[in-house]
Amino acid sequence: xxxxxxxxxxxxxxxxxxxxxxxxxxxxxxxxxxxxxxxxxxxxxxxxxxxxxxxxxxxxxxxxxxxxxxxxxxxxxxxxxxxxxxxxxxxxxxxxxxxxxxxxxxxxxxxxxxxxxxxxxxxxxxxxxxxxxxxxxxxxxxxxxxxxxxxxxxxxxxxxxxxxxxxxxxxxxxxxxxxxxxxxxxxxxxxxxxxxxxxxxxxxxxxxxxxxxxxxxxxxxxxxxxxxxxx
Amino acid sequence: xxxxxxxxxxxxxxxxxxxxxxxxxxxxxxxxxxxxxxxxxxxxxxxxxxxxxxxxxxxxxxxxxxxxxxxxxxxxxxxxxxxxxxxxxxxxxxxxxxxxxxxxxxxxxxxxxxxxxxxxxxxxxxxxxxxxxxxxxxxxxxxxxxxxxxxxxxxxxxxxxxxxxxxxxxxxxxxxxxxxxxxxxxxxxxxxxxxxxxxxxxxxxxxxxxxxxxxxxxxxxxxxxxxxxxxxxxxxxxxxxxxxxxxxxxxxxxxxxxxxxxxxxxxxxxxxxxxxxxxxxxxxxxxxxxxxxxxxxxxxxxxxxxxxxxxxxxxxxxxxxxxxxxxxxxxxxxxxxxxxxxxxxxxxxxxxxxxxxxxxxxxxxxxxxx
Numbered sequence: 001x002x003x004x005x006x007x008x009x010x011x012x013x014x015x016x017x018x019x020x021x022x023x024x025x026x027x028x029x030x031x032x033x034x035x036x037x038x039x040x041x042x043x044x045x046x047x048x049x050x051x052x053x054x055x056x057x058x059x060x061x062x063x064x065x066x067x068x069x070x071x072x073x074x075x076x077x078x079x080x081x082x083x084x085x086x087x088x089x090x091x092x093x094x095x096x097x098x099x100x101x102x103x104x105x106x107x108x109x110x111x112x113x114x115x116x117x118x119x120x121x122x123x124x125x126x127x128x129x130x131x132x133x134x135x136x137x138x139x140x141x142x143x144x145x146x147x148x149x150x151x152x153x154x155x156x157x158x159x160x161x162x163x164x165x166x167x168x169x170x171x172x173x174x175x176x177x178x179x180x181x182x183x184x185x186x187x188x189x190x191x192x193x194x195x196x197x198x199x200x201x202x203x204x205x206x207x208x209x210x211x212x213x214x215x216x217x218x219x220x221x222x223x224x225x226x227x228x229x230x231x
Numbered sequence: 232x233x234x235x236x237x238x239x240x241x242x243x244x245x246x247x248x249x250x251x252x253x254x255x256x257x258x259x260x261x262x263x264x265x266x267x268x269x270x271x272x273x274x275x276x277x278x279x280x281x282x283x284x285x286x287x288x289x290x291x292x293x294x295x296x297x298x299x300x301x302x303x304x305x306x307x308x309x310x311x312x313x314x315x316x317x318x319x320x321x322x323x324x325x326x327x328x329x330x331x332x333x334x335x336x337x338x339x340x341x342x343x344x345x346x347x348x349x350x351x352x353x354x355x356x357x358x359x360x361x362x363x364x365x366x367x368x369x370x371x372x373x374x375x376x377x378x379x380x381x382x383x384x385x386x387x388x389x390x391x392x393x394x395x396x397x398x399x400x401x402x403x404x405x406x407x408x409x410x411x412x413x414x415x416x417x418x419x420x421x422x423x424x425x426x427x428x429x430x431x432x433x434x435x436x437x438x439x440x441x442x443x444x445x446x447x448x449x450x451x452x453x454x455x456x457x458x459x460x461x462x463x464x465x466x467x468x469x470x471x472x473x474x475x476x477x478x479x480x481x482x483x484x485x486x487x488x489x490x491x492x493x494x495x496x497x498x499x500x501x502x503x504x505x506x507x508x509x510x511x512x513x514x515x516x517x518x519x520x521x522x523x524x525x526x527x528x529x530x531x532x533x534x535x536x537x538x539x540x541x542x543x544x545x546x547x548x549x550x551x552x553x554x555x556x557x558x559x560x561x562x563x564x565x566x567x568x569x570x571x572x573x574x575x576x577x578x579x580x581x582x583x584x585x586x587x588x589x590x591x592x593x594x595x596x597x598x599x600x601x
Binding site: 087105192195196198199200202208209210211212216217218219220 | 419422445446447449450451452453454456457468470471472476478483484487509511
């Protein structure tokens with residue numbers, strides 16, 4: 001049997017840490033637990049974990065600082081755990097290089113799904129050739145998009161936008177990141193053009209744009225696309 | 232003008248009043264003299280003096296400036312514009328009565344205007360106090376609703392966990408699962424309520440202002456519906472939004488909260504499992520969001536104070552657990568957006584509507600309204 005996947009949990013609240021540890025162990029992960037930022041950084045350096053769960057509100061160092069420090073020397077996936085109401089914190093953490101975030105309160109099922117997604121993105125070196133989920137297919141090499149077998153026609157920008165999200169399916173991408181990737185760094189910070197393009201895509205692929213099945217909005221943060229089922 | 236004066240510091244008020252008095256006197260003398268060169272009718276000159284005296288007493292604080300000015304004016308008038316010219320002489324018959332009248336008129340006007348000023352100050356203060364009282368009332372309502380709505384689930388959690396701890400030995404597995412499930416349900420409800428309360432902290436403490444940005448309507452609605460789906464997987468919502476792409480100025484997190492609160496109320500308090508309708512209408516000046524359920528409707532006695540946060544009778548309170556805070560918060564949020572919110576019964580159930588203006592309105596939200 002392959003070695004267990006190692007998870008480093010940096011969380012100061014004992015009760016939350018205890019339930020995360022229990023459920024992770026139950027799902028076959030090995031958990032190392034750090035109670036504060038300093039311990040977390042040294043454990044990350046000495047144990048080389050496969051994934052890090054980082055609480056943003058730590059007693060000694062701000063979570064974002066830890067993230068910056070970590071990113072100077074390693075690219076291990078980091079999932080940020082944060083309180084729900086402060087979007088700006090989440091956006092900062094994501095733009096600083098966190099792979100994903102999960103908002104308190106969360107269930108174990110949601111946590112496991114996020115961990116799986118992040119691990120998958122860090123393991124697969126070459127990008128997937130096909131995105132497939134609930135009747136939507138994107139063949140990246142053929143530049144072909146099929147919805148229930150029928151071809152969907154998108155403009156250049158719409159295609160780039162959708163494939164960017166599909167390549168990162170299951171992860172949230174911030175407005176800032178998407179704007180940068182598609183329009184380049186010199187576009188102004190107003191992301192209305194992004195919203196308009198997204199609205200057009202939704203009108204082409206969603207049955208009801210108010211109840212999307214493929215591309216979800218995280219208000220104030222960015223977009224998340226439904227997980228790729230073909231992997 | 233006399234409305235502005237009282238807001239300045241005392242010393243400045245007096246300096247300004249002094250300036251007004253001096254310039255009033257000087258103006259009246261200059262004008263009178265100019266008139267005197269054309270025509271020596273002293274009645275008209277007296278009128279010029281009185282006109283400026285009225286101006287002075289309207290624009291100075293207290294009686295004093297008006298009275299002093301009127302005395303100076305009378306002296307000047309007597310000295311310069313009545314026979315014998317350039318001497319003070321009160322002895323000519325008729326003159327004395329004229330001077331007395333002039334003094335009396337200006338003193339009276341000074342008194343009247345300063346009285347008016349005091350009145351308008353008082354009115355402004357009363358208005359301010361009223362607004363503050365409204366704010367206070369809103370806070371009290373919210374607090375009452377909170378303590379009322381939070382006590383019930385907390386009691387449940389404490390009771391259930393004590394049951395588990397004290398009777399661990401002789402509870403069956405099923406009973407244990409039940410107890411823990413109850414704790415889970417109560418605490419999930421609590422955390423939702425706390426999130427709800429936290430959103431209110433986004434609204435400015437004193438003037439109920441918020442920072443709005445242009446948001447895509449379908450994205451906000453979409454996320455609200457998605458969250459509803461996560462929280463209540465069994466819930467069916469028929470959503471219908473306009474085909475066109477609409478951007479609206481709002482605080483997206485807050486509007487999402489309002490939408491979720493109304494949908495959750497429709498789900499939990501309608502007493503029906505019929506699908507809920509969620510309709511967004513694009514109107515000329517505003518966008519209306521309508522949540523319609525097909526249950527037993529809003530009880531009659533609650534219709535009038537739906538958004539006031541006053542808990543209904545204790546018997547009813549447990550049945551309508553959670554409606555209290557939710558609706559008060561909705562109202563607070565929508566008011567801060569300069570929108571409207573209302574609830575009514577239709578033929579087959581309840582219907583809640585809130586509207587958001589399309590243009591960022593110039594007027595501030597009405598201060599203190601809940």
